[in-house]
Amino acid sequence: MGTQESVVQGSALLDKLRRGVVGLDVHYTLATGERTRRIYLDSTASTLRLKVVQDVLDKFQPYYSNTHSVLHFGAKLSTAEYRWAHEMVLSFVRANPEIYTAFFVGSGTTAGINRVARTLREKRPNRDVVITSVMEHHSNDLPHRKHFRHVVHVPVAMATRSFGCVDLRRLEEALREHSKRVNYVAITGVSNVTGIINPVHEVAELAHRHGALIVVDAAQMAAHLPVQVSGHGNPTQDIDALVFSGHKIYAPGSPGVVVTRKELFAGLEPQEVGGGMVDQVALNRYTISKHFPDREEAGTPNICGAIGLGAALYALSKVGMDVVAEEEGKLIDCAIGKLGTVQDIIIYGETDCSQCQRTGAISFNLKNLDHALTAAALNDYFNIAVRNECFCAHPYVREMVTQSLTDEADGLSDEELANQAELHRGMVRSSFGIYNTMEDVDALAAALRHISANKDFYQAQYTRLSNGDYEHKVFKFDHTKVFSVKGEVDALLAM
Numbered sequence: 001m002g003t004q005e006s007v008v009q010g011s012a013l014l015d016k017l018r019r020g021v022v023g024l025d026v027h028y029t030l031a032t033g034e035r036t037r038r039i040y041l042d043s044t045a046s047t048l049r050l051k052v053v054q055d056v057l058d059k060f061q062p063y064y065s066n067t068h069s070v071l072h073f074g075a076k077l078s079t080a081e082y083r084w085a086h087e088m089v090l091s092f093v094r095a096n097p098e099i100y101t102a103f104f105v106g107s108g109t110t111a112g113i114n115r116v117a118r119t120l121r122e123k124r125p126n127r128d129v130v131i132t133s134v135m136e137h138h139s140n141d142l143p144h145r146k147h148f149r150h151v152v153h154v155p156v157a158m159a160t161r162s163f164g165c166v167d168l169r170r171l172e173e174a175l176r177e178h179s180k181r182v183n184y185v186a187i188t189g190v191s192n193v194t195g196i197i198n199p200v201h202e203v204a205e206l207a208h209r210h211g212a213l214i215v216v217d218a219a220q221m222a223a224h225l226p227v228q229v230s231g232h233g234n235p236t237q238d239i240d241a242l243v244f245s246g247h248k249i250y251a252p253g254s255p256g257v258v259v260t261r262k263e264l265f266a267g268l269e270p271q272e273v274g275g276g277m278v279d280q281v282a283l284n285r286y287t288i289s290k291h292f293p294d295r296e297e298a299g300t301p302n303i304c305g306a307i308g309l310g311a312a313l314y315a316l317s318k319v320g321m322d323v324v325a326e327e328e329g330k331l332i333d334c335a336i337g338k339l340g341t342v343q344d345i346i347i348y349g350e351t352d353c354s355q356c357q358r359t360g361a362i363s364f365n366l367k368n369l370d371h372a373l374t375a376a377a378l379n380d381y382f383n384i385a386v387r388n389e390c391f392c393a394h395p396y397v398r399e400m401v402t403q404s405l406t407d408e409a410d411g412l413s414d415e416e417l418a419n420q421a422e423l424h425r426g427m428v429r430s431s432f433g434i435y436n437t438m439e440d441v442d443a444l445a446a447a448l449r450h451i452s453a454n455k456d457f458y459q460a461q462y463t464r465l466s467n468g469d470y471e472h473k474v475f476k477f478d479h480t481k482v483f484s485v486k487g488e489v490d491a492l493l494a495m
């Protein structure tokens, strides 16, 4: 935690950033005919873009140049700023640049985790087991299944009333059982379904004690909590590789990021080869650069995306991620309290925040209402943007839903239970970013209260489609009336 003065300065800067967010004042016309400001509660999928990021990118555009060009002015500027973005990543996640490198990959975390999985399989071929948890996003599960012989899914522990974070006792049992075969433990910092925070440094300590590495999926952590990769008093708590997505940290359009110990990637041929990462190429041989991060970034990178991300991380580090975490913690506590008072709501995962910390997301259902209908009504009648379904975390969502049905089973007939299971084969997720306010939480709670009290009305307004989505019987949204690339180009060229 910073000094009192730095916290006050950080809070003032945070207010400034909040006031400048692209897309916060978007208005849409609703099924009621009203035109209102959209409330964005889908930051777990992608955050909105900070205006600082947009302005920096606009200013950069005239100087844009390929970073593989070297000697002209634009190339010098672009190359230096692109390098700075890497330095900014390492500083943001507090990774020692002597030991760690940061490189950009694909469009998000998925590309980064695939790269880490393939590389570590090659680096430690005798270790053919990966341990992960049941609460992972598919992107931190399927790459390990694809590249390793055996993947163990550790369950989550029961907290006070419901599921909490990963079960450390079961994790240690799995590490002991597979002993010298475990390559790494891959764990999410924060669940994208419940926002529950995992104790990643305790997991690191356990993994290292058993000779395994630790890979952290920080897709939902980086924008909400301070991250410290290295420099712990107890070095076994340091993280070996950490991956996150630029589009989830206020810089949509920016790439995925891998932060890793250089030694884990050194001495291997990088998974992707091409221009920009070789020292010499003849027709019968080529030598790959030893220099990080160049050797991991074949081809022309997403330069604008990286620079936008560097701007976002720099702005957030000026605020202080401890300040961000503190403010968001208050919002989540308040949201859980207020949503908990809505009639017929089921909030998934442990809701006692003193027992089980959360950040970023809260997923729920309304009893006797399909998750997709709740989400459609929130959008069409209240201009509240949320996500529904299983959030690419099918096993975890299924486990949560099954547990809540078991809790309710006593009062329900078999038919009612089957109906509830069908309606709740997914959930509704509200998720938050620095720009969300207590007023947004109040609006969500009020909307849910209305939907819950008028289920028959909302049900009657929609037709359920064969894919499970809900279509309003009368109200139609034509996006081209709001925006289309073709329409914009036509209008600009007609000027």
Ligand SMILES: Cc1ncc(COP(=O)(O)O)c(C=O)c1O
Pocket (backbone or CB within 6 Å): 044, 045, 107, 108, 109, 110, 111, 137, 139, 140, 188, 190, 191, 192, 217, 219, 220, 245
């Ligand atoms: C926890 C978690 N991991 C990984 C991902 C995948 O990220 P991306 O879609 O940026 O590749 C997500 C996306 O929602 C996520 O929430």
